[in-house]
Amino acid sequence: xxxxxxxxxxxxxxxxxxxxxxxxxxxxxxxxxxxxxxxxxxxxxxxxxxxxxxxxxxxxxxxxxxxxxxxxxxxxxxxxxxxxxxxxxxxxxxxxxxxxxxxxxxxxxxxxxxxxxxxxxxxxxxxxxxxxxxxxxxxxxxxxxxxxxxxxxxxxxxxxxxxxxxxxxxxxxxxxxxxxxxxxxxxxxxxxxxxxxxxxxxxxxxxxxxxxxxxxxxxxxxxxxxxxxxxxxxxxxxxxxxxxxxx
Amino acid sequence: xxxxxxxxxxxxxxxxxxxxxxxxxxxxxxxxxxxxxxxxxxxxxxxxxxxxxxxxxxxxxxxxxxxxxxxxxxxxxxxxxxxxxxxxxxxxxxxxxxxxxxxxxxxxxxxxxxxxxxxxxxxxxxxxxxxxxxxxxxxxxxxxxxxxxxxxxxxxxxxxxxxxxxxxxxxxxxxxxxxxxxxxxxxxxxxxxxxxxxxxxxxxxxxxxxxxxxxxxxxxxxxxxxxxxxxxxxxxxxxxxxxxxxxxxxxx
Numbered sequence: 001x002x003x004x005x006x007x008x009x010x011x012x013x014x015x016x017x018x019x020x021x022x023x024x025x026x027x028x029x030x031x032x033x034x035x036x037x038x039x040x041x042x043x044x045x046x047x048x049x050x051x052x053x054x055x056x057x058x059x060x061x062x063x064x065x066x067x068x069x070x071x072x073x074x075x076x077x078x079x080x081x082x083x084x085x086x087x088x089x090x091x092x093x094x095x096x097x098x099x100x101x102x103x104x105x106x107x108x109x110x111x112x113x114x115x116x117x118x119x120x121x122x123x124x125x126x127x128x129x130x131x132x133x134x135x136x137x138x139x140x141x142x143x144x145x146x147x148x149x150x151x152x153x154x155x156x157x158x159x160x161x162x163x164x165x166x167x168x169x170x171x172x173x174x175x176x177x178x179x180x181x182x183x184x185x186x187x188x189x190x191x192x193x194x195x196x197x198x199x200x201x202x203x204x205x206x207x208x209x210x211x212x213x214x215x216x217x218x219x220x221x222x223x224x225x226x227x228x229x230x231x232x233x234x235x236x237x238x239x240x241x242x243x244x245x246x247x
Numbered sequence: 248x249x250x251x252x253x254x255x256x257x258x259x260x261x262x263x264x265x266x267x268x269x270x271x272x273x274x275x276x277x278x279x280x281x282x283x284x285x286x287x288x289x290x291x292x293x294x295x296x297x298x299x300x301x302x303x304x305x306x307x308x309x310x311x312x313x314x315x316x317x318x319x320x321x322x323x324x325x326x327x328x329x330x331x332x333x334x335x336x337x338x339x340x341x342x343x344x345x346x347x348x349x350x351x352x353x354x355x356x357x358x359x360x361x362x363x364x365x366x367x368x369x370x371x372x373x374x375x376x377x378x379x380x381x382x383x384x385x386x387x388x389x390x391x392x393x394x395x396x397x398x399x400x401x402x403x404x405x406x407x408x409x410x411x412x413x414x415x416x417x418x419x420x421x422x423x424x425x426x427x428x429x430x431x432x433x434x435x436x437x438x439x440x441x442x443x444x445x446x447x448x449x450x451x452x453x454x455x456x457x458x459x460x461x462x463x464x465x466x467x468x469x470x471x472x473x474x475x476x477x478x479x480x481x482x483x484x485x486x487x488x489x490x491x492x493x494x495x496x497x498x499x
Contacts, residue, residue: 027363027367084300096248096331097248098297112316147250
């Protein structure tokens with residue numbers, strides 16, 4: 001079901017469009033509807049607090065001033081599920097399978113109503129996380145790996161996946177600086193430690209293991225997130241430039 | 248996470264499936280009363296009933312935000328909440344769980360909406376395989392007349408209006424139901440559904456249902472062993488004449 005061969009994004013820098021290729025089943029039947037998607041799908045992945053949104057804030061004006069129309073999208077912001085998911089997370093009855101499917105619904109709503117129309121219209125879609133974070137979280141919460149992969153198999157293979165990689169020791173001071181440990185980002189729902197700190201370390205360690213495994217499987221372009229912000233954005237621009245139309 | 252067919256619990260799971268108007272809800276309600284009267288601990292779970300997901304689903308339907316894929320996913324989310332709260336814990340506790348509609352409803356409706364057949368089956372891998380899954384088979388004319396008679400309005404998604412099969416809701420509903428029936432029929436072998444003749448008199452259908460279920464009840468724990476004191480005893484006798492005849496002392 002998986003098309004691991006089709007994932008190579010580094011070898012082939014100049015492409016005319018986002019290819020209609022999927023990790024699994026084309027459940028939305030995109031191939032029947034679209035022949036080409038003239039936009040670009042660029043994913044920034046990385047764990048909680050690694051600095052993804054900082055980078056996106058810097059990349060967007062750069063792309064726009066270069067004349068590229070940009071759409072950005074992030075998790076739990078879908079029109080359909082956003083509010084309901086937030087509310088469900090505030091209670092204490094949300095089970096792990098339900099949580100995973102809530103996230104999947106949110107993702108597919110954004111995929112169909114934001115990402116695809118923008119790609120059809122020739123936009124550069126910059127997405128703060130994609131299916132990889134969602135799968136990593138699900139697997140860490142005990143989801144069957146085959147199950148979660150088949151659900152997200154309907155997602156398009158992106159033009160590039162930039163993975164901001166960091167170790168848990170370097171992550172801790174950043175998260176503290178940003179305002180401390182969050183309940184969900186510490187995996188407190190999984191009871192992995194006696195307090196927020198222990199739980200955070202355990203949960204993030206498990207998440208990072210999943211990311212590292214996926215980096216190989218899905219061909220992430222790994223960026224060392226311990227570097228200064230300016231250095232990271234330069235590397236991202238350098239690697240993104242050839243992917244852009246007329247780049 | 249256990250996947251379909253791999254769960255092993257002391258409880259039993261009996262479910263009913265069929266199109267709207269097949270009479271399946273009546274049958275499972277009668278079954279429920281009988282099981283309670285027999286002293287079993289019974290949990291009842293209905294399709295599309297998760298309190299966590301309800302608001303999102305009704306919002307999506309009201310504003311017509313749902314595509315076939317998100318329609319499928321939001322129902323899978325609803326069903327996951329029910330699985331995690333209403334189905335797995337009682338089954339672990341050794342109870343009898345009854346469900347009015349199950350994953351096969353999603354398979355039939357979603358595929359009728361052109362969702363990929365294989366993908367939607369993967370989506371519901373977390374579901375517990377029922378002990379017995381009853382499919383109430385009814386000719387389409389019969390179910391349609393039961394549903395459409397005396398009803399003024401069909402809802403947008405219920406009528407399958409999102410598929411663009413027809414601009415007339417009643418006509419769209421008929422075409423949509425036909426597709427659903429086709430999917431159910433194809434699932435009989437795939438999922439080993441127990442086919443019930445939904446044109447028979449209600450008590451006869453119920454008698455058959457109880458007969459089919461009885462063998463699976465043997466080792467299930469009861470909280471009471473006798474139905475004598477139960478308010479349901481009268482009903483139980485009515486629905487099971489041969490048994491009631493043997494126990495003539497109930498009479499009067």
